[in-house]
Amino acid sequence: MSQEILNEILQDPRQKVKVALSDLDGILRGKYMHKNKFLSAAEDSFGFCNVVLGWDSSDACYDYVDYTGLHTGFPDTPARVDLKTYRRVPWDNHVAFFLAEFLDRDGGPLDLCPRQLLKKVLAKAERMGFAVKVGMEFEWFNFQETPHSLAEKNYVGAEPLTPGMFGYSILRTTLNQEFFNALMDECLSFGIPIEGLHTETGPGVFEAAITVDEALESADRAILFKSAAKEIGLRFGIMPSFMAKPSMSLPGCSGHIHQSLWDEHGNTFYDANDKHRMSETFRHYLAGQMLALPEVLPMYAPTINSYKRLVEGYWAPTRPTWGVDNRTTAFRVIPGSSKSTRLEVRIPGADVNPYLAMAASIASGLYGIEKKLALDTPAIEGNAYAATHVPLLPRNLYESSSRMAESELALELLGERFVRHFTATRFWEWKQFHNTVTDWELKRYFEII
Numbered sequence: 001m002s003q004e005i006l007n008e009i010l011q012d013p014r015q016k017v018k019v020a021l022s023d024l025d026g027i028l029r030g031k032y033m034h035k036n037k038f039l040s041a042a043e044d045s046f047g048f049c050n051v052v053l054g055w056d057s058s059d060a061c062y063d064y065v066d067y068t069g070l071h072t073g074f075p076d077t078p079a080r081v082d083l084k085t086y087r088r089v090p091w092d093n094h095v096a097f098f099l100a101e102f103l104d105r106d107g108g109p110l111d112l113c114p115r116q117l118l119k120k121v122l123a124k125a126e127r128m129g130f131a132v133k134v135g136m137e138f139e140w141f142n143f144q145e146t147p148h149s150l151a152e153k154n155y156v157g158a159e160p161l162t163p164g165m166f167g168y169s170i171l172r173t174t175l176n177q178e179f180f181n182a183l184m185d186e187c188l189s190f191g192i193p194i195e196g197l198h199t200e201t202g203p204g205v206f207e208a209a210i211t212v213d214e215a216l217e218s219a220d221r222a223i224l225f226k227s228a229a230k231e232i233g234l235r236f237g238i239m240p241s242f243m244a245k246p247s248m249s250l251p252g253c254s255g256h257i258h259q260s261l262w263d264e265h266g267n268t269f270y271d272a273n274d275k276h277r278m279s280e281t282f283r284h285y286l287a288g289q290m291l292a293l294p295e296v297l298p299m300y301a302p303t304i305n306s307y308k309r310l311v312e313g314y315w316a317p318t319r320p321t322w323g324v325d326n327r328t329t330a331f332r333v334i335p336g337s338s339k340s341t342r343l344e345v346r347i348p349g350a351d352v353n354p355y356l357a358m359a360a361s362i363a364s365g366l367y368g369i370e371k372k373l374a375l376d377t378p379a380i381e382g383n384a385y386a387a388t389h390v391p392l393l394p395r396n397l398y399e400s401s402s403r404m405a406e407s408e409l410a411l412e413l414l415g416e417r418f419v420r421h422f423t424a425t426r427f428w429e430w431k432q433f434h435n436t437v438t439d440w441e442l443k444r445y446f447e448i449i
Contacts, residue, residue, distance in 0.1 A: 002083045009035055009096055018097045022114045024425055025057045026353030028227050045103060047076030053112050062428045065421055067112060078103040085220055087191040091232055099220055111417050114355035121363045122215055130261040132362055135212035136222040138350045139253040141246050142204040145239045161204030161238060169199045179236045187228055192221045202250045215358055222354035244349030245308035252309030252316055253350035257361055260342040270341040276324050277335035283375040286322060286331060288368020293320045294393055295407040297400040298426050299360035300347040304433045307396045309349050312385040317346055319390040321380045328384035363413040401426035
């Protein structure tokens with residue numbers, strides 16, 4: 001199959017190929033390559049500047065990470081194209097597209113690469129006899145803006161695509177029919193099948209549920225969907241935003257992760273004799289996630305803004321709780337058939353890096369199975385925000401990163417080098433925020449104090 005793909009590229013009259021990798025923030029970094037260069041790289045690897053793992057979302061280099069920086073000279077690091085990710089970009093003259101991943105100097109997986117981290121966790125699942133199925137869904141705001149118009153407004157007062165609160169609206173989708181249809185149809189052509197797309201509560205808010213598949217493919221689809229929505233939107237003068245909480249007065253944007261474990265007998269989460277259809281494997285898996293959640297929270301909530309979403313009453317969890325079909329809890333057990341019984345992890349926002357969130361979630365669940373952890377916390381019935389007997393999750397990026405940096409469990413789940421590097425990048429993010437004088441401060445203190 002790989003040779004067939006390479007032959008197709010060789011015979012393609014187009015002279016370029018598009019390649020991209022994920023940075024730590026879940027932003028695709030890539031380039032066009034002449035097809036001859038690509039074909040050469042596909043045989044082995046190609047060099048890609050390692051600053052991609054050493055700078056933030058604004059291209060500012062971290063000042064205290066070991067992996068790369070001025071002290072290393074920002075060398076190239078090997079990157080390998082995954083030919084299984086081959087697809088064509090329908091809105092870019094059907095140019096061939098591939099995802100790649102970073103290698104270390106010996107040609108092995110680089111432990112700081114988000115895609116490689118997920119692959120490492122999935123390899124462990126396979127050794128334990130499980131295949132992991134995942135489906136991810138995103139909510140996001142859409143604005144009638146361009147990058148230039150929004151910059152001129154200093155990112156204040158963006159014009160929503162539609163007015164008012166109108167979830168599941170047929171009228172609002174008709175109003176923006178061309179954009180809506182382009183998302184469904186062009187994403188499908190791009191290898192991102194969407195099983196559901198609708199308006200959500202909030203001006204210009206959409207929600208997309210991406211069809212379930214094997215976990216790595218689902219993570220690829222998720223990161224590509226966010227980029228695809230932005231690229232397609234540009235054609236219509238629309239700017240999608242996957243910020244977790246772009247408005248103080250409106251609900252935030254989620255990035256929920258549906259997941260289940262399968263073996264040769266089927267869905268290992270399903271037990272027809274249990275009142276919630278939950279097997280012992282499911283209970284152990286959920287117990288692991290409950291235990292680890294506060295220790296790996298930055299993997300689900302990676303930005304300053306993430307924690308503005310995790311507030312009471314806004315459809316986002318604030319405590320490590322679980323419930324049966326309860327959307328106020330952090331973990332929602334969905335009892336269904338042998339095909340559909342699954343866990344919904346509701347902590348992540350739309351700003352999440354899908355590779356890292358899935359890696360943290362699945363690793364935590366596998367730990368619960370390994371240790372046969374008991375699910376001794378009862379399910380929450382009703383309002384989980386009222387479950388004051390359950391400790392609150394860390395309330396900001398600094399608190400959560402500090403806890404993760406000191407966590408023995410996080411080190412066991414994800415590896416010391418990754419935890420040290422990733423938490424350093426989150427402390428950097430906090431530092432940038434902490435040193436910034438905000439509009440809120442000026443309005444509050446400028447005249448009165």
